[in-house]
Amino acid sequence: MKIPVLEVFGPTIQGEGAVIGRKTMFVRTAGCDFRCSWCDSKFTWDGTAKDDIRMMTAEDIFSELQAVGGNRFNHVTISGGNPALIKGIGSLVSLIHEHGFEVALETQGSKFQNWMTDIDQLTISPKPPSSQMIQDLTILDEVIQQLPQENISLKVVTFDETDYQFAKMIHQRYPDIKFYLQVGNPYLDDTVSHHTEKLLNHYERLIDRVMTDDTMNQVFVTPQLHTLLWSNKKGV
């Protein structure tokens, strides 16, 4: 079964969520069932990179990971687009595990695949109102019910107070799942420019909001570390 791939890159640091800072390789798949207004990876679904999509087997992808990363990694993060649209990811996950490496995966919780239960660190990122998407909570419930709680975390991107209230609702719906609030990045040009100061200001405002809130005592508040360093540059 072939997998539509747009990028294989790294090693770099995981910039987000439960394993932030972890040295990892990335595999980015093409295609998404959502169209978030502020998606930082629009090229995975807006047609602009359609000529760069490569249909690859799990073995092809693993060889490329080794060609690009050499012996300098033992962790792989699969993102997209929405990799949960793709059945064939299961064989890639198995192959990475056979080599003794760990696998993380990023998805928005709109689709379930059996291979999702084998992911070591699965991040589910439901979309708040500012994305202009409407997250189907019944489907999200079904996805989350089928996953081992110890391997998953929730990560809600937050741009404003309405998003914050959505994040809170999600946290209260799944109180036993590790919960991350990630500050939204509105600076989506892909050149390395100096947005760090502005991004840190947005991050500080989100921290301030959480600190005043006695219903959000068990949460992690994080920036996108790679974005602070490299803005929205591709391949890092």
Ligand SMILES: C[S@@+](CC[C@H](N)C(=O)[O-])C[C@H]1O[C@@H](n2cnc3c(N)ncnc32)[C@H](O)[C@@H]1O
């Ligand atoms: C590009 S998405 C790919 C995986 C999956 N489609 C999803 O959204 O979870 C990877 C992560 O980046 C986050 N993200 C996308 N655009 C962002 C932005 N402008 N600011 C902050 N986080 C963003 C998503 O919420 C998700 O957690």
Ligand SMILES: Nc1nc2[nH]cc(C(=O)O)c2c(=O)[nH]1
């Ligand atoms: N360094 C780095 N960390 C990331 N964490 C999640 C990413 C993603 O695009 O899914 C990402 C990414 O693109 N780069």
Ligand code: SF4
């Ligand atoms: S779900 Fe993820 S990849 Fe899809 S549009 Fe939203 S942020 Fe982008």
Ligand SMILES: [Mg+2]
């Ligand atoms: Mg990214």
